[in-house]
Amino acid sequence: MLARGTTRDHSAMAHSPSLPPEVVTRLLAHPAPEVRQAVARRTDLTPAQLAALADDPDLGVRVLLALRQPAPPPRVLLRSYLEYSGAGRAALPHKPGFPTEGLAVYAADPHPPLRLLAAFDPDAGPELLARLSRDGHPDVRVAAARSAGLPPERLVELTADDGERVAATAAANPEFPVAAMRGHYALG
Known part of the structure; x- marks a missing residue:
């Protein structure tokens, strides 16, 4: 499925709770940030997938990871707080794992x-x-x-x-x- 389909298709696919973990991992490397942002919204990511998204070059991916995940990597919490100024920023220092x-x-x-x-x-x-x-x-x-x-x-x-x-x-x-x-x- 990844060989075909549009960015929109891949974004929609990333939301599916029945998506196999290996496909989720492949979506982590998608060139379109909106696909990786959709993956960052998932609550079933493995530690390796979380770590990969924590280093994503797109600020939106990192911020979504920090805001939406129950236990995002601490480095993404602080980095998102320092680089992002939009909605939800004030909640980041109160999330478990925020490096203090x-x-x-x-x-x-x-x-x-x-x-x-x-x-x-x-x-x-x-x-x-x-x-x-x-x-x-x-x-x-x-x-x-x-x-x-x-x-x-x-x-x-x-x-x-x-x-x-x-x-x-x-x-x-x-x-x-x-x-x-x-x-x-x-x-x-």
């Missing part, structure tokens, strides 16, 4: 979507997280407010942030000092 070590290097980046990555670094200290929690961009403050390493007193301060998402995220942080919430709101 070393992300503190983005703390001074002029672009907020990159700067917020620093809050995901497990080695980001309380000082860096406190600085990020005072960032001028609400998305960066939200990322800092989610972090378990943000000092409790700063979490309390963030509940008064002008950004509703920032305040709610700080209050929802498992490290939020409940006693402070009770005292602040006279909850008894």
Whole structure:
């Protein structure tokens, strides 16, 4: 079937759940990115097929892989986040396997979507997280407010942030000092 048919045919074929794995593997090498994008949407890919798509030259293939797969290769998650700016990007750092070590290097980046990555670094200290929690961009403050390493007193301060998402995220942080919430709101 691959020797004949149009790109559209091959794209449609890639969606078939009954397609044999060896045909899926052949479609990975198809010259048309839309065919490889259709393959990237499949949820039954083998680890070898996932690895092949993670190195695909087409950004769309890599992004679909990162967004649609339950366990995409970690390198494709970070690479897609760094290279893609469209819908779904914000969800990538929250996917299992997103590589977080070393992300503190983005703390001074002029672009907020990159700067917020620093809050995901497990080695980001309380000082860096406190600085990020005072960032001028609400998305960066939200990322800092989610972090378990943000000092409790700063979490309390963030509940008064002008950004509703920032305040709610700080209050929802498992490290939020409940006693402070009770005292602040006279909850008894």
